[in-house]
Amino acid sequence: MQKMKDIMVVGFALFAMFFGAGNLIFPPFLGLVSGDSWITGFTGFILADVGLALLAILASAKCNGEVSKVLGRSGKYLSIVLGCSIMICLGPLLAIPRTAATTYEMGIMPLVDGFNPIIFSIIFFVLTLVLTIKPSKVIDIIGSFLTPTLLIALAVLIIAGILNPLGDISHTPMIDNVFAEGINQGYQTMDTLGAAALSTVVIATIVNKGYKDEKLKVKLTLQAGIVASIGLCLVYGGLTYLGATVSNKYGIDVVQTSLIVNITSMLLGQPGKIILAIIVGLACLTTSVGLTSATGQYFTKLTNGKLKYETIVIIVCIFSAIVSNFGVSTIIKFSAPILSLIYPATVTLIILTLFGEKIKNDNVFKFSTYMALIVSMLTVANDFNINIPFILNLPFAQYGFNWIVPVVIAGIIGSFIKPKKSNKYKMSKAV
Template sequence: MRFNKETFVAGFALFSMFFGAGNLMLPPLLGFKAGDAWLMVIMGFVISAVIIPLLGIFAHARLQGTMLDFAKKVSPTFSLIYCVLVYLISIALPSPRTASVTHEMAIQPFFGTSAWMTSTIYFALVLLFVLNRSKILSILGKFLSPIIFIVVLSIICIGIFSVLTPEIGPSEFQTPIVSGLLEGYQTFDAIGAVVVGGVIIVSLKIKGENNFDRNRSLIMRSGILAGIGLFIIYAGMIYSGALFGSDFDENINRTDLLSGLSLKTLGSVGEIFLSILVGLACFTTAVGIVTGTADFMKGLFGGSQKVYLITAIIGCILGVLMGQFDVHYIINVAVPALMFIYPITIILILLNVLPDRFTSSLVFRSVVVVTILFSIPDFLGSIGLSDLVSSLLKILPLGVYSLAWLLPALTTLVIMNVFVPKSSKSKGTL
């Protein structure tokens, strides 16, 4: 597999669009709580925040269409509803969260300005980049992403090699792998894969790259590079959090821990480096989300540039409004949405990377319907109705781990391929 300059540019661009607010803030605290179980936590986190998103990029490379293609085998109506929900969640939660994190960690400590001013200027710059979307791959891949990667890697390496006799405490988690996997939901990386993967495809087409096989190879290779970068950063940040666990108060929050780690590793200049890192990482993610949403709406309305402009403006305005909330509040609000949409997204990604002979329309519909049904108890529990579903979740396999949908979905996939006649599957009926 050959990695040329174009592959590295696209790979860094993908990495930058994935690597945002949650990607910076979540791993250190996860490692801090993981203690001596940090390796198990890394395994769980990597599944939901690296492997599944990478499969999402592979699915895009295979389809080379729009996000509507991800669920078209279920039904056109379902595909449209799913896509609209994903884009609404994306511009209402992870995109504004990037502005909130930037304000709390990169702007307010130095300038004392209001969140309104920060988010207004922030999303004005996002809009500028989105409206110049033909240059996105080049700007993100050649300039911003390498800076992000180098700064984070510096924090990790200095931290690891500066601790001669690490004192890692016991873990707070009873099931470290599951805790890591569920925390990986909050990165939004699986959803990000189906959103920003489309951005890469549209960007390639704008550049005149229409060779299917060449684009597939480029997208897959760049996805692998982005996945390697994410793995290095996630694993390093989780281990750093565990390594310095005894140096911080047990009730420390995400932002304070990240700031403390940068101060201990990079010294007095650490705060400045961290501010630059936070601003860049968050900004590139916001650009990817708003661009992806605008591309989708433009495609729905026959390629209308006016729709692209209107969507981009609305996305940025929503970012300004939601960006006023505290980042921890946004993370908590996101949990119910993630508990519902994430299982569907994961299953759609898995189905789209499997060979066509295993994924007829009937298989798609059956597996997705089962996933939705068995994710409802987890969703109800996340919105405060745990008393209604607690007994049910205890009965369902993996229900107590908020993964009640997983085994039923996989079982349905196997049953539909083993026991249902091929003629029925090809017709899409039982």
């Protein structure tokens, strides 16, 4: 009974840490542009978000929650560069500032117009710092107290939208490839990157609860991940449907943060703004706390304790407070190419880590990862109008997975080249 309670608390906390700024604004917009194909878009979103995040949790659990071990077999220097890039994106550059900016735009402005954004960002990150400074308490605070309130508020909004649809769903999607758009929106949540990092916090909590056995730690982490994934699927489905019900009311140029505010206001009136403020505040604060803690733990381990956890957390909070004042739209705009660059390499390493015990040759990891980065760089260059036509003609390009076939080929080639030295990272056996 105690074990089940621990799994639920950790699973709820993981759900709340995943469910942040992007998770709240992307699904309604996806439903809006998808129209009556919203289930197709939702499927792509779930695959790129929940599906990959669950794989990342398992891969990280096999490496005892250490991101460096998930990335390690790609090579010493590349793993450090990639790891730092992931943690900086999840940390002060993109994800954490976006939580504060979203809370301000969706939770504060509709209720208190004219509230100073700088003052708000200071308040938000002081709260984050207070809740993060003791890493062993992070999960219990979120899972036991904050998440249940968040789930109740979300349920009120989604059930209201199902019982009283806001309009007829458009029969014509506003975009050409709904499934690919779902994948792209799933990327934007950064949950796959977050999963590998947040597993550090989760496993630390599991150990503090008395579970020391390696197999048991992997099993409990995976079970907590499944609890979080079920919750995410239900909430995402509801939010995507809400967006679809206003597909005849708004255009593709709608501001994403304004969309969910307007939906809530139409469904629940003035009380809806208060409910939305609670949802946004809790969702973004829990994510900010989890990611700040994960960033602190990563760089503390990377520097062998030379940089103290408390020092890193303070720096992250200060820098994030500054970046958050740029606004959600600006943060999303410059995050897209960065995520497109590092996502394929990260996903490649996550999947290879799941089969790490069967892959004896480290060159499989190295060749695959470098190929993923090369294809990603060419794809991003293409997005910036540097014409590289063949990159768009690779298999699965229309779904955003043009890197898969080149990565598989590179991995096969790597398997025939003898490595200079064997893998030094030990992984726990999956359950």
